[in-house]
Amino acid sequence: MAGRTGRRAGKPDTRESILAAARTVFAERGFDGASIRAIAAGAGVDPALVHHYFGTKDQLFLAAMNSPVDPRELLPQVLDGDPGEVGTRLVRTFLGIWDSPAGSAAVALLRSGLTNEWTARLLREFLTTQVIRRVLQHLDLDPVEAPLRGSLVASQMIGLAMMRYVIRLEPVASVPAETLVGTVGPTVQRYLTGDLPAGPA
Amino acid sequence: MAGRTGRRAGKPDTRESILAAARTVFAERGFDGASIRAIAAGAGVDPALVHHYFGTKDQLFLAAMNSPVDPRELLPQVLDGDPGEVGTRLVRTFLGIWDSPAGSAAVALLRSGLTNEWTARLLREFLTTQVIRRVLQHLDLDPVEAPLRGSLVASQMIGLAMMRYVIRLEPVASVPAETLVGTVGPTVQRYLTGDLPAGPA
Known part of the structure; x- marks a missing residue:
């Protein structure tokens, strides 16, 4: 599945900013309390870009964790x-x-x-x-x-x-x-x- | 028991050198393969000094591990x-x-x-x-x-x-x-x- 775990090509800085913001927000608010909107704000990007790069909140979380499997x-x-x-x-x-x-x-x-x-x-x-x-x-x-x-x-x-x-x-x-x-x-x-x-x- | 876990006063540098050498030797050779002689050599001190500061090999190992208990x-x-x-x-x-x-x-x-x-x-x-x-x-x-x-x-x-x-x-x-x-x-x-x-x- 293209981009599922974040291996799709993209601007590396933007991707890394999103992942870093995701780790912060997931750690601070927990998975359930975290929103794509808050993560996008933390990275200074549009929420649509987060979805574009990483898909769903579950998929973003797995990418942020470097999870080896889904x-x-x-x-x-x-x-x-x-x-x-x-x-x-x-x-x-x-x-x-x-x-x-x-x-x-x-x-x-x-x-x-x-x-x-x-x-x-x-x-x-x-x-x-x-x-x-x-x-x-x-x-x-x-x-x-x-x-x-x-x-x-x-x-x-x-x-x-x-x-x-x-x-x-x-x-x-x-x-x-x-x-x-x-x-x-x-x-x-x-x-x-x-x-x-x-x-x- | 005085000095059991290495809390006895002593020259801090010597004590730390012994503990550092102990960690290296225990990791490289395992507990059974490690000797007070080899640890003393690693620290550049006399084996008697190792015994003086730390007691037995078991006691030295617990001190080197910072074990909270014996x-x-x-x-x-x-x-x-x-x-x-x-x-x-x-x-x-x-x-x-x-x-x-x-x-x-x-x-x-x-x-x-x-x-x-x-x-x-x-x-x-x-x-x-x-x-x-x-x-x-x-x-x-x-x-x-x-x-x-x-x-x-x-x-x-x-x-x-x-x-x-x-x-x-x-x-x-x-x-x-x-x-x-x-x-x-x-x-x-x-x-x-x-x-x-x-x-x-």
Whole structure:
């Protein structure tokens, strides 16, 4: 898709100004509170130009985050099928991204999220609005419990990525992905659909 | 204990040279391969001075890592008691560190471990030699499976710390610690002593 992640040719200064303004506005207001209008104002350009370069607000956000993938393209293969196997499919798809050529960009994204409060806020918005919200909407979960379930899943998945691809702790760093699908998949499944003893607070 | 984590007065330049040399040697050779002799040589001082300032190799390593705690002091409260509840105790003790005044130092340690390959290597050595190895030695685990179990536990615990204290993903960031003890404790318990379907690779 031309221009989806911002690879379309254009005046580099304008594109970079828009991306810089987008990072600021998304970090300050969150994804939901950010508007293309505010981002355009921050970059000193017309809102139509932002749409022209980057498409929708979702697409601009992914470009601003340097996201290696568009979660919307991958979630169907996780969410479609037996709901009792969604944990397994989520771990398999997730590791597939990191084991692909996109993996180095994913490591960079994770590292950047740890650098300071500001980048952490962007990574949090990314997880919440681009991934977790969509998974939870698809599953038929108690809306009171759903947010805790989603953030527990994120804690396990991001921790797994950190140990396998960043810290490179053995043997998690080098076992076949399917070993982790088999061992971590049930954890993710329990967080999504199992009993949570303490319940939400 | 005087001087345990390097807080004893001394010539600041000498102390810093030793700590810098220690970080280099621990990162290059790993904890087990590093020697006080090599660290002393790197700092251009006598090995006796390293012992004088920092004590044992373990103590020097904790000082070089700016570790907020000495895991050996905390592990007894995790490991003593019903082995079927070790997961619960591990999560409770772990969150207790992060929720204490030592928490900000723990965040700094985690962030530094993400900065580059070199600091990641130090964090990996810290997890492996100061925490995981000691937990596994205490539990009566199949030695073939034990390393995978230990690194799965690390993936969940570090991921939990990242979401709660660094990324601050809600609601994991603000639920009471006991909610996480109740939900994540069983995961850690399964990784340590439960069936691992895929087994080690």
